[in-house]
Amino acid sequence: MGMVLAYYIWGEANPEKTKGILFSAIDMQIIDFGQGVADKTDDVVIETQSMWYLAGLAILAALVSLFSIFQFKNRLNQMKLGALNSLLMVSYLGICFFKVNQFEELVNPQVQGNFQLGFFLPAVALVLNAVANRFIRKDEKLVKSVDRIR
Secondary structure, three states: OHHHHHOEEEEEEOOOOOEEEEEEOOEEEEEEOOOOOOOHHHOEEEEEEEOHHHHHHHHHHHHHHHHHHOOOOOHHHHHHHHHHHHHHHHHHHHHHHHHHHHHHHHHOOOOOOEEOHHHHHHHHHHHHHHHHHHHHHHHHHHHHHHHHHO
């Protein structure tokens, strides 16, 4: 989830490639490309909107997962933290999808933008979190079964 801060979530350019939007977890920028997309020297940022709440959700999810790793002695607490982390990541993805639908109409509603790596990383993190929760639950069942045998 920490890597989400380094990558764009979504981008769109109008058909003439003169104006576009770049959306990341930190901010959304409407950019005038000037001569074209390839030449970045003449790019001018027209408008910027802060997305601090998305960056906060990503950082919070990363911190919860890091804290959860060190709770290995208390598996029930670890499972609760995993469920909280899943909720944080799903809310992050939901807000991103909602914002993309809002921003799509700003430059050119007929052209669809492209989802970037920053959108897919939380989905991968969500799947890995579910796998971790499954194995934590499996480990808890194994410990309980060994306790019954004793």
